[in-house]
Amino acid sequence: MTTTDSRFKVILVNAGPHKSGCTDRALREVAGALEENGVGADVFWVGTKPLASCVACKRCTVTGRCVFDDRVNEFTSVACDYDGIVLGSPVHFGAATGAATAFFDRAFYSLRQRVGDDAFRMKVGAAVASCRRAGNTATIDQLNRYFQLLQMPIATSRYWNIVHGATAEEVEQDVEGLQAMRFLGGNMAFLIKAIRAAQDAGIELPAQEPTTYTNFIH
């Protein structure tokens, strides 16, 4: 067991309805591997209270916070303290949960307003899905999109970042799925440390241009 290096930590978000269900079980395996590799890990559950989706009011462009003052603002007030973020969701009808979409849309949009376009630049992202049978890769693709818009490198595993089951006990039997979670945690820890080492060695991030919005009207 390596000692957790307090310089690095990852937040793992469970956007499923079960606090200790399948998604949580998968995230805990990733968290264990992160910790084994010297990176701290905190699991954040979105809960079961109704979550509004983004209403495009743009109030966050003024306040830096979502107009709906719920778990989303709790998350965004700590998210920037982390070096990496894992988005976890069960599959509901072949996609991430409604809560995941509502939560992550509002969180990432308002975070960008609060901290700027570079809010998560070079912080490492990873997506995890749990399902009973199918719809898992579509869910992973969906969750990865949040990282792709924020200049975040995506950590991967040796196979799909997916576990199968209807309960945490069933996930326990998905030995290959849990193994994929451990590979993911190890790879994520390495990427986080490698990015920090590059910065410490004086390798600078490329210069940024201000965004030009065209909205396809030109």
Ligand SMILES: Cc1cc2nc3c(=O)[nH]c(=O)nc-3n(C[C@H](O)[C@H](O)[C@H](O)COP(=O)(O)O)c2cc1C
């Ligand atoms: C509304 C709903 C829709 C679901 N749709 C799917 C589905 O499309 N494909 C699938 O394999 N499992 C589906 N499931 C099962 C869950 O994805 C699966 O049991 C998951 O591992 C539960 O994770 P959790 O314990 O973190 O909630 C669905 C479950 C619910 C409640």
